[in-house]
Amino acid sequence: MFTASPEWWKTASPKYRSAFFDRARRWLREKHPGGVVAEWVHLDERSPHLHAVVVPLHEGRLNARHFFGGAKKLEALQDEFASLMQPLGLVRGVRGSDAPHLPVSAWWSALDRPPEPVKRSDYLRKSMGLPAPAVDQAEKKAAAFEAVKKEAQRLRAREASVSKKEADNALDEGTLKRERASVLKREQAAQAIERENRALKLRLQELAPKAPSPGYLSDLGLA
Numbered sequence: 001m002f003t004a005s006p007e008w009w010k011t012a013s014p015k016y017r018s019a020f021f022d023r024a025r026r027w028l029r030e031k032h033p034g035g036v037v038a039e040w041v042h043l044d045e046r047s048p049h050l051h052a053v054v055v056p057l058h059e060g061r062l063n064a065r066h067f068f069g070g071a072k073k074l075e076a077l078q079d080e081f082a083s084l085m086q087p088l089g090l091v092r093g094v095r096g097s098d099a100p101h102l103p104v105s106a107w108w109s110a111l112d113r114p115p116e117p118v119k120r121s122d123y124l125r126k127s128m129g130l131p132a133p134a135v136d137q138a139e140k141k142a143a144a145f146e147a148v149k150k151e152a153q154r155l156r157a158r159e160a161s162v163s164k165k166e167a168d169n170a171l172d173e174g175t176l177k178r179e180r181a182s183v184l185k186r187e188q189a190a191q192a193i194e195r196e197n198r199a200l201k202l203r204l205q206e207l208a209p210k211a212p213s214p215g216y217l218s219d220l221g222l223a
Helices: 006-011 014-031 064-068 071-088 104-111 120-127 133-207 214-219
Strands: 036-042 049-054
Touching: 014 036, 014 049, 014 071, 064 071, 120 133
Parallel strands: none
Antiparallel strands: 036 049
């Protein structure tokens, strides 16, 4: 997956957005000539991104280790891609970040937890016009928390909507299957009737009286 931070997408011009995907596709094809199976762009989220499915072929054989084997190779890929995107105003992510990975359940729990309270003395300093970094930090955290929570609510609503659409699609698919079966049954019945009609015509032709030959009429003195 190829993407950038939501802040960059929010300010990037249409020209830069298009250039991001063009550069990513070109870089991907250079890395995996003949190995790109599919690619598609998602533009319906805060961070538009490009998904790609790649078969890791090296010298005609499957070899994922050649491309992704070990932390050094992965870091080198990130460095190379960051350098490619630098003209668009993008910079590489934090190298060797010690940010812990949170399980999905812990992440949702953190969203529902309000920010920690600030001391009363900090608010007094703020009200007196004195520096109050604790209050400033808390206000920033609160604003970020609300923004993330709204985004989470939007994603939850979208997930529910998608689930409903999937259920509707499943219902529609069942209806279509029944309609197809009914149409097929009617077609088969029509074909059977057509075969019977052809058989009846042939039988009628066989049973129809044949006209007497001219010689037979002469013998009877009727010609």
